[in-house]
Amino acid sequence: MLIGxxxxxxxxxxxxxxxxxxxPFVIFYIHKFxxxxxxxxxxxxxxxxxxxxxxxxxxxxxVQCYLVHGRFVFFDSSGATAFLSGNFIDYxxxxxxxxxxxxxxxxxxxxxxxxxxFIFQQVMSDPLGFLQMIGRKLYFYFNDLEGASNxxxxxxxxxxxxxxxxxxxxxxxSALGMMGVVLAIRNREKIFLLHxxxxxxxxxxxxxxxxxxxxxxxxxxLILFSAxxxxxxxxxxxxxxxxxxxxxxxxxxxxxxxxxxxxxxxKIRYVDYCNWxxxxxxxEKWFDVDKAETYGIKCLESERRINSGWGTTNATLASIYKLxxxxxxxxxxxxxxxxxxxxxxxxxxxxxxxxxxxDFEAGHDNTRSAIRYLQISRVADKMDAAPLQSLIQIYxxxxxxxxxxxxxxxxxLPMEKDPGIAQHVNNEVxxxxxxxxxxxxxxxxxxxxxxxxxxxxxWLAALEEYKKLNAFNASxxxxxxxxxxxxxxxxxxxxxxxxxxDALLVKEDNPELNKTLGNFYLSAGNLVLAVLHWxxxxxxxPQEGEYFxxxxxxxxxxxxxxxxxxxxxxxDLSGEQTxxxxxxYRNMKVELGP
Numbered sequence: 001m002l003i004g005x006x007x008x009x010x011x012x013x014x015x016x017x018x019x020x021x022x023x024p025f026v027i028f029y030i031h032k033f034x035x036x037x038x039x040x041x042x043x044x045x046x047x048x049x050x051x052x053x054x055x056x057x058x059x060x061x062x063v064q065c066y067l068v069h070g071r072f073v074f075f076d077s078s079g080a081t082a083f084l085s086g087n088f089i090d091y092x093x094x095x096x097x098x099x100x101x102x103x104x105x106x107x108x109x110x111x112x113x114x115x116x117x118f119i120f121q122q123v124m125s126d127p128l129g130f131l132q133m134i135g136r137k138l139y140f141y142f143n144d145l146e147g148a149s150n151x152x153x154x155x156x157x158x159x160x161x162x163x164x165x166x167x168x169x170x171x172x173x174s175a176l177g178m179m180g181v182v183l184a185i186r187n188r189e190k191i192f193l194l195h196x197x198x199x200x201x202x203x204x205x206x207x208x209x210x211x212x213x214x215x216x217x218x219x220x221x222l223i224l225f226s227a228x229x230x231x232x233x234x235x236x237x238x239x240x241x242x243x244x245x246x247x248x249x250x251x252x253x254x255x256x257x258x259x260x261x262x263x264x265x266x267k268i269r270y271v272d273y274c275n276w277x278x279x280x281x282x283x284e285k286w287f288d289v290d291k292a293e294t295y296g297i298k299c300l301e302s303e304r305r306i307n308s309g310w311g312t313t314n315a316t317l318a319s320i321y322k323l324x325x326x327x328x329x330x331x332x333x334x335x336x337x338x339x340x341x342x343x344x345x346x347x348x349x350x351x352x353x354x355x356x357x358x359d360f361e362a363g364h365d366n367t368r369s370a371i372r373y374l375q376i377s378r379v380a381d382k383m384d385a386a387p388l389q390s391l392i393q394i395y396x397x398x399x400x401x402x403x404x405x406x407x408x409x410x411x412x413l414p415m416e417k418d419p420g421i422a423q424h425v426n427n428e429v430x431x432x433x434x435x436x437x438x439x440x441x442x443x444x445x446x447x448x449x450x451x452x453x454x455x456x457x458x459w460l461a462a463l464e465e466y467k468k469l470n471a472f473n474a475s476x477x478x479x480x481x482x483x484x485x486x487x488x489x490x491x492x493x494x495x496x497x498x499x500x501x502d503a504l505l506v507k508e509d510n511p512e513l514n515k516t517l518g519n520f521y522l523s524a525g526n527l528v529l530a531v532l533h534w535x536x537x538x539x540x541x542p543q544e545g546e547y548f549x550x551x552x553x554x555x556x557x558x559x560x561x562x563x564x565x566x567x568x569x570x571x572d573l574s575g576e577q578t579x580x581x582x583x584x585y586r587n588m589k590v591e592l593g594p
Contacts (some may be wrong), residue, residue, distance in 0.1 A: 019217065029192060083115050091209070095210070141174075145261035154268050177231040181198070184231050198220055201218035202218060271304055274316060276292075288573075293320050338569070351381035370394060371498075373390065379532060409428055429574045436474060443472055458488035466486055515533070
């Protein structure tokens with residue numbers, strides 16, 4: 001019996017270390033009631049039979065925790081964070097929000113205090129406020145509110161036809177349970193261990209932070225005491241004792257009503273919608289891109305009510321459109337154009353989206369546009385080698401100028417991880433450098449001539465010179481910018497943009513050019529590319545001159561873009577389409593999460 005008791009307790013303690021609070025009461029109970037008539041020698045043997053299996057059974061999980069975390073962890077790695085996050089005066093009484101704790105610590109200069117000092121300072125500075133915080137935690141522990149942690153009960157209720165009608169109010173059992181505890185104490189029932197377990201399980205949550213799932217271990221004990229309370233009421237009814245029944249019903253109604261969930265706290269969090277969207281993308285059994293998009297939109301709409309800036313973008317929703325866009329591109333469906341352009345507005349800084357759009361354009365023989373979006377992809381993420389690799393392939397396929405080729409190869413070389421390919425690229429760079437070295441003097445002479453035409457307003461003559469010399473230019477971004485200016489003089493904005501993006505290929509950290517491109521796209525009504533280029537400008541420009549003006553512009557227009565109304569793009573997918581999407585999903589590098 002003692003071995004069985006020890007192993008059951010071991011599993012109980014390992015499920016949540018806070019429940020160790022019950023151990024002293026278990027020891028007291030065994031000593032007081034089980035070993036009551038045992039001789040000392042037998043007691044020593046009994047304690048050995050109890051403690052040795054109890055502690056030995058901890059070893060496998062402790063070893064696993066050590067291997068996972070690289071240090072000794074007593075089943076739970078959260079440590080002081082779990083304690084501090086629910087024990088500061090501003091704690092609302094339910095939930096877990098590390099940002100609230102960080103804000104409180106900064107405001108009261110308590111960032112580096114130990115848990116004991118953290119609590120002691122609060123008790124000394126505001127004892128009443130600290131007691132009120134404990135009271136809030138107790139209230140929300142017994143409350144009907146299901147404090148969300150990893151998931152939201154209310155989202156399940158919103159999406160289920162069955163759950164709303166089930167008798168699942170926690171306050172029903174907590175109200176009856178508390179009444180049962182009082183009645184059991186009043187009637188001197190000999191149930192010490194039940195009282196001890198319930199009290200310890202409540203403390204194991206209230207001493208830390210209150211969320212719904214932490215209350216589950218106490219639910220069976222509350223149900224037992226609820227049954228006891230109802231049993232007493234039935235006994236009074238059978239004996240026609242209506243006065244205690246009336247008091248019983250009145251107290252129950254007061255508690256049940258008083259412990260109802262505050263409406264302001266039953267709102268579904270944006271992260272719950274994000275998790276729900278994420279869930280529809282995890283397993284083939286539940287895979288549903290249509291529903292994933294629906295909840296991804298709800299996630300973004302809810303999240304931007306809290307944060308209208310670009311602090312975080314919705315990776316899940318953007319990835320859903322990448323997945324669907326990839327499916328449409330494979331089937332050469334023209335809808336891919338609309339889907340990917342819409343996805344740009346969800347996450348303007350996702351380089352893969354622009355690369356996918358380049359693939360779409362290449363599939364329609366729009367080589368110029370394909371090159372443009374590969375260059376934009378590189379602006380979005382300069383550490384992503386994929387757009388450069390695709391760009392080089394297009395350049396070779398179309399026999400591009402050696403200057404263009406060399407600029408792209410020099411940009412991709414530091415990012416190439418395969419030694420064999422890196423060596424091949426390096427050899428090609430040397431070959432092209434040798435070819436261009438023979439043209440250095442000619443390029444300098446032609447540049448002087450081209451600038452003379454440019455500054456004299458002779459756009460066509462200047463352009464002819466710039467086109468010839470830039471064919472062998474892989475190092476001077478100014479010459480490409482000047483070529484773009486010549487195209488602008490001839491009112492050919494598309495070719496001017498081609499030259500400007502070639503200049504960014506030669507010199508990626510070019511704040512002035514990024515600022516100019518951002519302003520151009522704003523005038524053209526393309527907010528996506530405007531905020532993308534302004535972001536690159538803010539990352540590379542010194543904080544002087546127009547920096548703060550562009551910063552305000554970036555914040556204003558990125559907020560405008562983020563707050564635009566969201567519309568569903570994916571409808572009525574067939575089973576065959578869903579299966580095809582899942583096959584693509586398994587092979588794609590899809591970033592999921594809020």
